[in-house]
Amino acid sequence: MGQFQVNFVGDEANELFLEPVFFDDDISNQWRVMPNVVTKKKMGFVQPLENVVRKYAGCGFNPLGEVKVYDRSIEVEKAKVDLEICWDEFQDTVFEELLQRGVRLPDVTGTLIQEIITQRTIQAIRQDIVRLGYFGNTASSNPNYDLVDGLWSVFYPGLVADDLIPRTNTGSGTDIAAGDGIEILRAVYDQAPLQLKALPTNQKVINVSGSVYSAFREDIEEAGGGDYGLLQLINGVETLTFRGIPVVAQWRWDEILTNLGVTKPHYVEYTTPLNKVLATDVTNPATELTTWYNEKDEKVYTKSRFKMGVNYIHHSLISVGY
Amino acid sequence: MPTANDNGFLQSNDYITKNSITQTNPYASEANAVKLYGIDTMTDRHSVAFTFAITSAGDQVRFAPSTGSSTATDYLKFRIQDESGNEAYSTTYQSSAPTANIDINTAALNPADDWTVLFQTSNNSGRTKVKFQFKFGTGQITGNGTGTVSYTLS
Numbered sequence: 215m216g217q218f219q220v221n222f223v224g225d226e227a228n229e230l231f232l233e234p235v236f237f238d239d240d241i242s243n244q245w246r247v248m249p250n251v252v253t254k255k256k257m258g259f260v261q262p263l264e265n266v267v268r269k270y271a272g273c274g275f276n277p278l279g280e281v282k283v284y285d286r287s288i289e290v291e292k293a294k295v296d297l298e299i300c301w302d303e304f305q306d307t308v309f310e311e312l313l314q315r316g317v318r319l320p321d322v323t324g325t326l327i328q329e330i331i332t333q334r335t336i337q338a339i340r341q342d343i344v345r346l347g348y349f350g351n352t353a354s355s356n357p358n359y360d361l362v363d364g365l366w367s368v369f370y371p372g373l374v375a376d377d378l379i380p381r382t383n384t385g386s387g388t389d390i391a392a393g394d395g396i397e398i399l400r401a402v403y404d405q406a407p408l409q410l411k412a413l414p415t416n417q418k419v420i421n422v423s424g425s426v427y428s429a430f431r432e433d434i435e436e437a438g439g440g441d442y443g444l445l446q447l448i449n450g451v452e453t454l455t456f457r458g459i460p461v462v463a464q465w466r467w468d469e470i471l472t473n474l475g476v477t478k479p480h481y482v483e484y485t486t487p488l489n490k491v492l493a494t495d496v497t498n499p500a501t502e503l504t505t506w507y508n509e510k511d512e513k514v515y516t517k518s519r520f521k522m523g524v525n526y527i528h529h530s531l532i533s534v535g536y
Numbered sequence: 537m538p539t540a541n542d543n544g545f546l547q548s549n550d551y552i553t554k555n556s557i558t559q560t561n562p563y564a565s566e567a568n569a570v571k572l573y574g575i576d577t578m579t580d581r582h583s584v585a586f587t588f589a590i591t592s593a594g595d596q597v598r599f600a601p602s603t604g605s606s607t608a609t610d611y612l613k614f615r616i617q618d619e620s621g622n623e624a625y626s627t628t629y630q631s632s633a634p635t636a637n638i639d640i641n642t643a644a645l646n647p648a649d650d651w652t653v654l655f656q657t658s659n660n661s662g663r664t665k666v667k668f669q670f671k672f673g674t675g676q677i678t679g680n681g682t683g684t685v686s687y688t689l690s
Contacts, residue, residue, distance in 0.1 A: 284572075376555065
């Protein structure tokens with residue numbers, strides 16, 4: 215939780231407490247960030263080649279075997295943030311002490327007020343990027359979601375419908391029964407494509423909605439694991455693991471899915487972070503913002519402009535449950 | 537109790553077959569060890585058909601859609617640009633009259649150039665989309681050319 219110490223001589227001294235904002239994980243830990251994508255970038259794929267060795271019985275040449283090459287493209291969409299502040303919001307309040315004096319009165323740049331809005335904007339962009347990356351849908355009529363197509367809303371259902379990735383029915387909509395926390399992870403793990411199974415454990419992650427995480431933890435406790443058992447300390451952070459793979463709670467999935475009208479969502483994504491691409495035209499969208507004071511309008515403006523798009527790389531490295 | 541592989545995933549399922557992507561050059565040698573395949577748009581498409589009519593030796597182009605849009609959130613967009621950097625365009629929602637004519641004033645475009653028409657349409661709040669481009673030659677422009685453009689899903 216952020217806290218600003220306000221020291222000034224005035225009617226009252228204040229402390230401002232920012233309501234907590236939580237991030238399940240850093241963007242770069244969850245996604246392969248592909249910078250400098252301005253409109254569209256093609257990703258080429260080469261399928262494997264096998265079964266080309268044959269008996270050699272005599273002279274002659276018989277071509278056999280083919281490598282198929284195909285490509286997909288990742289597209290980015292233009293995104294914006296526009297915010298403005300007029301000093302009159304704080305007129306005749308204790309916060310007026312925070313404003314500047316004289317002709318600079320309306321200019322809130324450099325004050326605590328501007329610091330608040332900058333910090334909150336950076337946090338908001340980070341929150342929105344992750345939300346859009348998973349749950350964006352260009353067919354949505356909700357402007358909070360219609361910027362890009364996301365993994366859970368568009369790509370994963372499409373891959374499941376094409377039988378290109380396996381899907382565990384986790385019984386979303388009903389409560390998770392005792393023992394099913396482990397059973398869900400076991401099903402998602404066991405059904406995974408062989409390519410994903412063969413990937414080294416330390417490169418993989420199981421992202422789960424909060425409901426699955428809680429059920430998994432309870433199952434461990436019920437089995438006598440308590441706070442030990444499968445609980446590890448990695449870089450000082452308590453981490454649950456399943457068969458050696460970190461299980462990461464995505465508490466925001468529960469919040470977002472509930473807002474989208476999904477009751478009791480139990481989502482599991484078993485993959486490697488390198489398999490999820492977040493394309494952008496800048497290095498870090500969350501810090502791509504500018505703030506300025508306009509003398510004529512007597513307002514402070516904050517704006518951000520960037521492009522972003524989301525896609526996956528290999529379907530053979532994804533196993534899901536929902 | 538969760539049900540694993542509820543959708544019937546098979547290890548042998550591959551992207552090209554499942555998405556019915558066709559070979560880029562179907563006339564290339566069958567024996568080639570490397571074969572290129574086209575791109576999957578990840579977006580559903582719908583059939584589109586319209587006629588065009590150039591009038592006044594290039595001062596106006598009329599597009600008359602016959603299929604493709606039917607609901608309030610559908611749109612059709614035509615953008616025409618010449619080789620000199622001039623452009624003219626029209627965006628119209630087709631909610632009340634899905635087959636209404638779309639007239640674009642192209643007087644500012646150079647009829648001595650070839651023109652490129654960039655066409656985009658979407659249906660059902662963007663659930664299906666189609667976009668492609670085609671050209672008008674100088675002869676078509678100055679000769680008040682007409683024609684039909686039809687995109688039919690196979």
